[in-house]
Amino acid sequence: MACSGSKIPEDADPENPLWRFACRFWESSAAREACLGLQDRGWSVTRILCATWLATSGNVFPGTESAQV
Template identity: 75%
Template sequence: MSCSGSKIPEDTDPENPLWHFACRLWAARRAREACLALQSRGWSVTRILSAAWLASSGHSFTGRESATVTDWRNRVTVPLRSARKYITKNNPGTAIVREYIARSELEAERVELALAYQALVAEIQTASSEGTTAGLARNNLLTAAPETKMDNETGRLLDTLARELSMLAKGDKKPC
């Protein structure tokens, strides 16, 4: 399915529970750093956040991703990220352009999460039998992985995310 602007459902709500969860998780420095480190290793942060959000509500992640989400990421989010990274930080001549692109990238990620939320809600079935949030989070994150082979650093990052998610699940559930 191609993701032209006209293919994005009009009822896509950027203010959804997955977005609010992502904001809370992102506020945890270790979780944010782990997500960014995994992204630099080829992981999709949307898949990471989707897997973690499902774990926080007791659901397993199937690993399937809507074609609309993937297409949006490839056509909008990734090119914006590439453009932002291309522009040198702290260059007064390009600072405003980099800032605008960074804001646009964040909004593109927000739309991507909204599309992911719609797809996830449509396919949630039953709760997982996994005993702990951290255990379910680790299993879901493994399902979100772009590859099955993991080195020790990737395993450490996944453990960090699972611990952070477990702490988040015990703490405040207010939206960001």
Template identity: 50%
Template structure:
């Protein structure tokens, strides 16, 4: 194996992602995500949406904002998108490619799943930083079903995607409407 000459120019694919130095992995959005994920059917509905191209991070961000009377525009920082595509998505693809039943690959699969959860936590920290920096429009319908629904629809990957996933969105909206904010304030 030969060494790469120092004069070789790095391409964007050769460089790691630049993450903010002040990233806060333990934040209210992360705590909300952990609490919300525990409700009946939330995990199943989010994963069903994910299989259709939806981002769970976008859904969680949209729901969290709605609970705080804030609109979700559907726009996100490029760093969040890049992290999701290059890190979280890559780990998910590796985990899904591994066999579930075999003992040794099963241990490896569990390790990759743990790394995927860590990547999702960083992804949510990046989203949190954006959501608290770029003050989204405040709605006048604190946690209302209309705001919840509008935010979830804004999280759709494409126009019209929400129309095809009504049952999943209805379940998530109903759970969000009943969700108690507690100490999960912005």
């Protein structure tokens, strides 16, 4: 599965559960706008996507991030 209009890196696994989640999540214009707005304020979209995927999977994000995330 490739995200619409995106070329995935050759070493990426498009069947990876995180990749599939990120592609589905990114299809929402509200999610994209929120992530890109946070990116403009210095946040990492990649880390936000990972933390969101983990949270929706019932897991805890093991990295360090602002409590606001």
